[in-house]
Amino acid sequence: MKGVKEILKVFRVSEPVEISPLGSGHIHKTFKVTGEKKFVLQRVNKNVFTRPEIIASNNRTAFQYLKQHHPDYPFPQTIPDLNGNDLHYDDDGFPWRLYSLIENSFTIDEVSSEQEAFEAAKGFGQLTKSLNGVDVSLFQPTLDRFHDLAWRYQQFEEALHNAKPEVVRAAEKEIAQTKAFEFLVMEYNDLIKKGSLVLRIMHNDTKVNNILFDSISRKAACAIDLDTLMPGYFIYDLGDMVRTFVSPATEEEKDISKVVFRKSIYDALLKGYLFEMGNVLSEEEKKSIPFAGKMMTYIMELRMLADFLRGNTYYHVTYPEQNLVRARNQLRLLELIVAKV
Numbered sequence: 384m385k386g387v388k389e390i391l392k393v394f395r396v397s398e399p400v401e402i403s404p405l406g407s408g409h410i411h412k413t414f415k416v417t418g419e420k421k422f423v424l425q426r427v428n429k430n431v432f433t434r435p436e437i438i439a440s441n442n443r444t445a446f447q448y449l450k451q452h453h454p455d456y457p458f459p460q461t462i463p464d465l466n467g468n469d470l471h472y473d474d475d476g477f478p479w480r481l482y483s484l485i486e487n488s489f490t491i492d493e494v495s496s497e498q499e500a501f502e503a504a505k506g507f508g509q510l511t512k513s514l515n516g517v518d519v520s521l522f523q524p525t526l527d528r529f530h531d532l533a534w535r536y537q538q539f540e541e542a543l544h545n546a547k548p549e550v551v552r553a554a555e556k557e558i559a560q561t562k563a564f565e566f567l568v569m570e571y572n573d574l575i576k577k578g579s580l581v582l583r584i585m586h587n588d589t590k591v592n593n594i595l596f597d598s599i600s601r602k603a604a605c606a607i608d609l610d611t612l613m614p615g616y617f618i619y620d621l622g623d624m625v626r627t628f629v630s631p632a633t634e635e636e637k638d639i640s641k642v643v644f645r646k647s648i649y650d651a652l653l654k655g656y657l658f659e660m661g662n663v664l665s666e667e668e669k670k671s672i673p674f675a676g677k678m679m680t681y682i683m684e685l686r687m688l689a690d691f692l693r694g695n696t697y698y699h700v701t702y703p704e705q706n707l708v709r710a711r712n713q714l715r716l717l718e719l720i721v722a723k724v
């Protein structure tokens with residue numbers, strides 16, 4: 384961990400410190416740093432986020448707006464390095480950033496009660512609500528067309544076209560199932576064309592483990608992982624909550640009989656989200672609520688399957704079929720959401 388200690392010096396964190404891996408994100412390398420104080424240190428994945436300065440600038444814009452309009456909002460702002468920069472680049476060109484560790488907090492990978500669903504959804508809703516009123520044009524996309532379902536479908540087709548025959552063979556069933564949901568792309572295109580959705584500053588990565596819960600109150604302390612804080616539609620956040628809350632099994636579960644749709648959790652998350660966003664969303668926007676979970680489960684499934692077809696170039700994997708397992712899992716979930724919502 385010598386390299387990590389060198390980086391910490393640039394952020395004025397001196398030894399002795401203990402460094403350990405943190406969290407279950409698929410993109411960055413995250414460490415918990417324990418010394419005199421506690422920190423979260425992250426190495427940003429520069430292959431995914433090719434313009435990390437946009438992350439820093441979006442986060443700063445949000446932070447400044449919140450400081451002025453909602454000073455109590457617990458926004459996780461980075462600690463600048465010796466030169467006052469939010470990101471510090473190492474010799475290999477990787478950007479690093481440092482946060483204070485929020486004590487007495489925890490994350491969950493699965494939702495186990497209606498209360499948790501309500502609180503987490505309320506937490507994500509609170510972020511968008513607090514940023515309602517900020518000038519959206521001050522923000523840039525950190526990842527282009529991130530939740531553009533039509534584009535993601537095209538990427539899947541491209542990956543399929545270029546995949547090795549044995550890889551296609553291994554995923555034959557999933558490919559056929561995926562194609563059968565293409566109607567969701569048409570629905571998405573129609574919805575966007577109608578223009579009833581409002582461009583807002585969204586979190587855009589609202590898996591349940593991106594909410595920090597307070598250990599004592601068990602309420603949402605704050606939303607974390609703000610790399611994709613950028614313009615988007617509310618269905619992106621609501622949909623990814625549906626995707627990651629309603630089933631008791633995560634996207635990593637190999638046994639798809641464990642993937643189930645819990646209606647009571649769905650209702651609780653909707654209630655929590657609308658508790659904050661009920662007066663922010665227009666009546667027209669609210670008509671898209673049932674589409675949210677379908678769209679976001681499908682988009683993630685397409686991305687996972689495309690990554691498998693490409694040979695696992697995007698998501699971290701610990702075994703070769705992991706992206707196929709994830710896609711299979713998400714297909715089952717999608718089937719359930721389409722049937723029940």
Ligand code: GN1
Nearest residue numbers: 407408409410411431588590608683
């Ligand atoms: C990635 O960074 P992490 O692990 O929270 C991905 C999300 C996917 C998610 C699937 C920047 O999120 O879009 O929903 O994996 N983030 C990026 O688990 O691609």
Ligand code: MG
Nearest residue numbers: 410588608610
């Ligand atoms: Mg992320």
